[in-house]
Amino acid sequence: xxxxxxxxxxxxxxxxxxxxxxxxxxxxxxxxxxxxxxxxxxxxxxxxxxxxxxxxxxxxxxxxxxxxxxxxxxxxxxxxxxxxxxxxxxxxxxxxxxxxxxxxxxxxxxxxxxxxxxxxxxxxxxxxxxxxxxxxxxxxxxxxxxxxxxxxxxxxxxxxxxxxxxxxxxxxx
Numbered sequence: 001x002x003x004x005x006x007x008x009x010x011x012x013x014x015x016x017x018x019x020x021x022x023x024x025x026x027x028x029x030x031x032x033x034x035x036x037x038x039x040x041x042x043x044x045x046x047x048x049x050x051x052x053x054x055x056x057x058x059x060x061x062x063x064x065x066x067x068x069x070x071x072x073x074x075x076x077x078x079x080x081x082x083x084x085x086x087x088x089x090x091x092x093x094x095x096x097x098x099x100x101x102x103x104x105x106x107x108x109x110x111x112x113x114x115x116x117x118x119x120x121x122x123x124x125x126x127x128x129x130x131x132x133x134x135x136x137x138x139x140x141x142x143x144x145x146x147x148x149x150x151x152x153x154x155x156x157x158x159x160x161x162x163x164x165x166x167x168x169x170x171x172x173x
């Protein structure tokens with residue numbers, strides 16, 4: 001059984017993960033509007049990942065006998081100055097998500113909630129990957145600068161991204 005504090009914190013995280021999916025879907029719309037379908041694809045896959053992360057937490061709460069209480073979400077920003085601006089915001093967002101996951105881990109450790117700690121271990125590793133991916137794309141966009149040829153090449157590369165079900169949803173760790 002989850003403590004009331006842990007249940008509330010995980011419920012909040014479910015809402016935040018769903019917001020992340022909402023944010024990335026809005027970013028996909030921006031890229032579609034900019035005629036960059038590969039970037040839009042990357043964002044759509046990212047949205048699916050974030051919603052899946054929310055479902056991992058949602059299912060975990062149910063497994064522990066709790067009930068998630070979803071919170072309100074604000075609409076995400078819809079306009080960006082450039083692809084670089086957008087991906088800098090992606091990186092900043094993922095850094096915030098990492099801090100939230102770390103806070104949940106701190107709570108789990110303080111409460112000696114080893115089951116929640118075990119679940120969060122996967123998210124800690126996942127956030128390292130999320131930040132690395134965003135940072136790499138920021139770096140590539142900085143190298144490209146204002147060069148449209150590089151932007152189109154990167155767009156083609158990002159079009160190849162496919163969704164992979166996260167292991168806790170697929171039944172593995």
